[in-house]
Amino acid sequence: MTATGQRAQGWGFVAPALLWTFAFFIVPFIVMGAMSLATLDGRTLIWGLSFQNYAELAEKRFLWRAIIVSLEITLTVTVVSVVLAYPLAWIIAFNVPKRWQRLALLLAILPFWTSYVVRSYAWLLVLARDGVVNQTMLNLGLIAEPLTLANTRFATVTGFVHFFVMLLTLTIYANLVQLSPNYRRAAQDLGASAFQTFRHVILPLTLPGIVTGAFLTFVLCIGDYVTPQILGGNTELTVPQVIMVQLGRRADFPLAAALAIVLMGIVTVAYLAAARWLRLDRL
């Protein structure tokens, strides 16, 4: 085959993916960007190059407050999920016999099999004043009065962490099982303690798995509407909730698009910050 023929064949192989990306990412993104620069006059959409919607972000307290709340919740969820998922992945990778590891992973991802909405409402019942958590603590004498757990940021973070620990466990586990045991043996031969081996050898080598999982957690969490809406009880608003309000009654697509662009900007910053360690091929 000639060089030209090989090039044509190469383009032929990637063309479907390129077309897909163009049709379902590039074009919608351009439309959303253009929409964010439009304005709404009553119900009439006026296309133009107005930055009014972005200016509103600075003017309206609830808009930038929503961005801060979204970031706070997302960062908390990401950190807590990593802290919980790493030991779980470690135990599955190194303490569970090989033949049981598949079953352990299956059990770890079992919550994924239920509906996201149903799972969120289940958490609402678990965290209610008469729910399992409060009743258990009351019976143990740990508290005198039921605590307010549902409809709080704690509830939102709990619902998210329950979901994302599973995701992170998978990405970290995939990283851990690829590590040769020789790394640990070599470190110990050189006199490193168990902690030093972990700190200076294992952790840096598993960083790509952690960062990949953390990045996915960040992206999915910051754009999620369901969990904060059901478990947070609207006690504070995240950006997706504000976007939904803009669309629900007034159909203010320009402001909703501007907020969506801001969300994409935040995700882009997160990507750039994590790019050094990101290994999406580890998924």
Next chain:
Amino acid sequence: MDMTKLTSTLLATTVLTCAAGAATAQDQLNALVWCDHMDPELIAPFEAEHNVTVNLREYEGTGAALALLDQSRPGDWDVLVIDGIDVFRAVDAGILAPIDAAQLPTADFFPEVVMEEVNTVDGVTYAVTEKFGYNTISYNAANVDPADMESLATVWSEKYDGRISIYDYYLPVMGLAAISQGIATADIGSDNLGAIGEVMGTMRSRAASVAGVVAAQTALATGEVDIVVGGGEWLTAVLAEEQPDLTWTIPAEGAVRWTQSIGVVEGTQQPDLALEFVKYIVSPEGQARLATSSCFWGMPANALAGDFLTDDQKAVLRWDDQPDYLALTQLYPAPDDALDADMQDMWLDTLSQ
């Protein structure tokens, strides 16, 4: 099989498929509705009588419905159910078609909910009220003093701090806040938004959550809260059988009345069938089924529906109290676009506190 036979078979199959498709298209009615219309017990009798399939799509928020209709081709939709106060928005957008008022049994309606001023524009009828109810106070009678629920001031007083949930829709809740200050819902404007905002702030500071329909029902049923501001029969009726302590009242200051209307979509290819559907929904039988829909209960606009409701159903709907309730309640605020934007901003600002 030779090529001629194969071609003939394919051609015949194609023609039959197209014919079947065309026949199917004639037997479909597409309606954009609220969840109470999704109940098969409501729709099945109409489908059987007219030998049609009614395709129902549920939506939330007038904005979402109008955006969907904007993106549809003429004829895609036949019937629209819409918030009563938003009929004028749909008419402005050219979405609703005129309907023949003479064919509608509005003479049998509760007079207060005929609402020609809402369903008629420039003397032309575009929609008809089908159901109504109240955004008021739902509560758990076992955990609160019912006497306290008779005044809006005590509902969100310090006594019930953390025991309140607010219904997650700004128009009825801000309407209640206005009524508590002696401001009529029809008089809400930029000059009195400040006073309403202060009440909203107090209400918000006392609330454990701001919840949608399911979340508010869950909160009441599980004891997470004891009061839902903005609730009503639509919130507690479906829970009444299992938890009779969950009830509702209209305080002395009054409350907000919601209404939903139904109309025919402009450009429908089957205006007669669409009108038949509207007539069925506002008929006494259809109204009784709609009133007790599995999604949420509410009062039927047609008073003759009472003949098709059981005594128990009428008791839950407080049928006999309707004259008093109608006199005591005010229609939803119906802001223009600018005021609507300001009210929505105030609502989001309050939630962010």
